[in-house]
Amino acid sequence: MCFHTTWCTGKPTMAMMTLAYVSEARPGLSLKDLKQILRRARENNYRRGVSGYLVFDGLCFAQILEAEAGVIEALMPVIEADDRHQRLRLLLRESIGERHFAETCMGCANLAAPVHLDTSELRGLIRDVTGSRQLCLPEALEFFRLFATFRTPEQAALLTL
Ligand SMILES: Cc1cc2nc3c(=O)[nH]c(=O)nc-3n(C[C@H](O)[C@H](O)[C@H](O)COP(=O)(O)O)c2cc1C
Incomplete structure (x- = not known):
């Protein structure tokens, strides 16, 4: 799916915001x-x-989420209250002029997928940011892009749901 066309209609855009967090999955969370x-x-x-x-x-x-500020403000408490994860910690909350993940309504990398590929380095990355300070926008983008771009199409097919 591509939403680029609907989001680039030439109409003045509302204030956009990005927010990123890390959280702990509920123990035993399944595929x-x-x-x-x-x-x-x-x-x-997609709708929002x-x-x-x-x-x-x-x-x-x-x-990492990006949308009109009001949409993010409304969605975040819903996500935070979801009992499929806990101990949510904010990494980033910033206004943005443009989207950085415009091609997806939610891309996903599942590093726990049983693949013949060493994802330990990538998995360690999440631990690295979990206990650290907040990130600035370039740091957050670099962090998420690492997951989104490190893969070949074959690896992507295995890692992504
Ligand atoms: C880690 C995590 C990420 C989530 N991300 C989103 C999201 O990007 N958008 C969303 O609508 N719901 C997300 N959810 C689900 C929401 O917490 C909630 O279950 C959902 O928005 C309820 O949708 P409904 O009112 O249509 O049933 C996420 C949940 C978890 C645990």
């Missing part, structure tokens, strides 16, 4: 749970004009 989260997220985000990227490493989530 089925992850798929349900992603399916609902993609449906809702939310783009972004979600990473799951088997224990933790990291997610």
